[in-house]
Amino acid sequence: MWQLIKNVLIYTPEPVPETDLLIVGSRIAAIGKGLTLPAYAEGEVIEGHGNKLVPGFIDAHVHICGGGGEAGPASRTPEIQLSQIIRAGTTTLVGLLGTDAISRSVSELLVKARALEEEGLTTYIYSGAYQVPTQTLFPSLREDLVLIDKVIGAGEIAISDHRSGQPQLAELEHLTAEARVGGMLGGKAGIVHLHLGEGKRGLEPIWQILSQTEIPITQFVPTHINRTDALLGQGVEFLKAGGHIDLTAGCDDFPQELQVPAVLGMLYKRELLSHQVTVSSDGNGSMPIYNDAGVLVGMGVGSVDVLWRDVREGILNYGLPIEAGLRVITSNVATVLRLARKGMIKIGYDADLVLLDEELHINAVWAKGKLMLKDSQPIVFGTFEHKENATT
Template sequence: MMPIDDRPPSLLTLLRVGRIFAPQPLEATDILIADGRIAALGRDIEVPRGWPVRVVEARDLTAVPAFIDQHVHVTGGGGEGGCGTRCPEITAHEIASMGIGTVVGVLGTDGISRSPADLLAKVRGLRDEGISAYMYTGSYRVPPPTLTGDVQRDLAWIPEVIGLGELAISDHRSSQPRQDEIARLVSEARVGAMLAGKRGICHFHLGDGKRGLEPLRRLLTETEIPPEQVIPTHVNRHRALLEEAADYALTFDANVDVTAFDDADEDDLSGFGAVSLLLQRGVPVTRITMSSDCNGSLPEFDARGAYIGMRVAGNSTLMADWQRLVREEVLPLEQALGLISGHVARVLGLDDQKGRLAVGFDADVTLLDDDLQPQQTIVAGKRLYARDGSPT
């Protein structure tokens, strides 16, 4: 459980920082927060005497939009080697300690011992602890497991459900869905989301199979589904798939999601290397996002597809790869922020409330030191993490 703040509540919070990247650099150095949202941005903001305000002095830190991780096994992934290989759940502290304020939960391979109901319960638990949490309905499997028995109803009636996924393609663990089944599921998610006023993306797990992105190419070529409706992830699983992802993004003006793999065999396939290559191939930075696959399994299989071992993915690699992109000047800070905040918010359909520091937006703020390390994480105006151990 996150530490409980037992101090008298303040209706307002005033953050005084050294710099603000919103993601563009601002002249402002103060952020006034009211009712979980940003009420004002400016310099030397004064609150009338007697108003209930909490002032947070952080003049040595830089404020940026809190990070968004669109692919987290919040209930734990794994299970490919039996019940003893199920990965653990993630905690709110583990999320916030990396500067992440928003997560989207996924099931993955195991939609049997873990269900959408388990996932929803975990998402609501994280919300109770202050994390902004959502979920995809479904799993690798086709037809997908759902909460209501229907993909459209899940999206229409369950507020926390913002998409369908992660559906597995080009992977020996997938249900090997036919092309018409893929089209039908994406269409179901699209219509259900429209009824609820959501984006309703379909989050596709890419394995290392020879078909690669061909099912999604066919989907966008043979149907009226817009490219924004589908997000392929793990596109840096191997070099040929990464090259194909670059062509896919350019051909369809589509989004691709890079995974910050803990076990990348080559630097070119790390989150850092994959983003660098996509940029070199001409993919606009606005079409690239990064996610962690946190608390999912990193299984190993032999040439015949038999399970031989696994490790558990963390989210520290996401931060390390992102920091490296800035430190090695692949991207300036204001552009790099989009990879794990603004672009992700747009992809998920949350860009009217997250991914920017602007008046009226959720007060989700990460405070970075000069080495780009998260020192504090604030979600909806409440401090969930402080590296120095001060009360949250």
């Protein structure tokens, strides 16, 4: 199947004047003005009307098997469905476990990732969960990274949080060394995706590891770094030292200055919004609310929709250029996680694309060349989804 998208403003994520884009199969085959379909090709011409065509979004933190459980069995969130992800403009995602590694497992995570891949997306997973020593499929994390194609790192490993396994420094060092060597042997990023809680230690355990081992700072990707003022300050110093930081979208109960739109605007104005900054949704995970005594007082479910919602608000209201906003959910993520043919609009890359209208709302989504969403509505659904429920 050939598809020719005409008259679009392409963001690679860098802006390109109005032009055309040709999809052949699952790849981007040509970019240029005045493209036409050859006479022998079976295909479709899609008029872009001068709208913006951008790379498909990469969400590196999604609880695809569900999360939660902190308030007992009934508080476990359900598995995510394909249409939820497509509506969000996400074409590539990384699944992970959280607090619950008892009723959830890495094997369940892997199977769900393969299911979403069969349904049209690109998926990866982190091996492990909050606790250290952490859950893996093979006896060691190193084996998971070398032998399982979808495993690209360890996560979500919790530190500075009352729900973590309170890992000793030596345990974190060993885990990170396993991730690094396993990544090298398996040709993967081998990163350690760290959950940061509100604990007073913050990033201090990571600084200690960096000061007394040979492990490079880029081996860590701390997330939820916009959780508190103090943690965000530490994250900025971590960024300046050459490290990666991941911001969490959808934190509507946070002070405005800690929410993703404002933080992205701040980093851009301070010239700190480099390729080392990413944003993820924490989608489909539980959103527990604790009081000062650590008692659970409320529970919600995270949405993958907040990824573009928050970046879009940063563009519209916080002076963020479109290309700068796009990088944190496309090319930056692909670079940090070493994802081949992802995160950019480029000849030979996977045709993961999002068409945005004049107000930057998601109008259409292609995943590996297949049109998944049209006129802002999913047209492809998961195996057990009911169409009437998926569109509400």
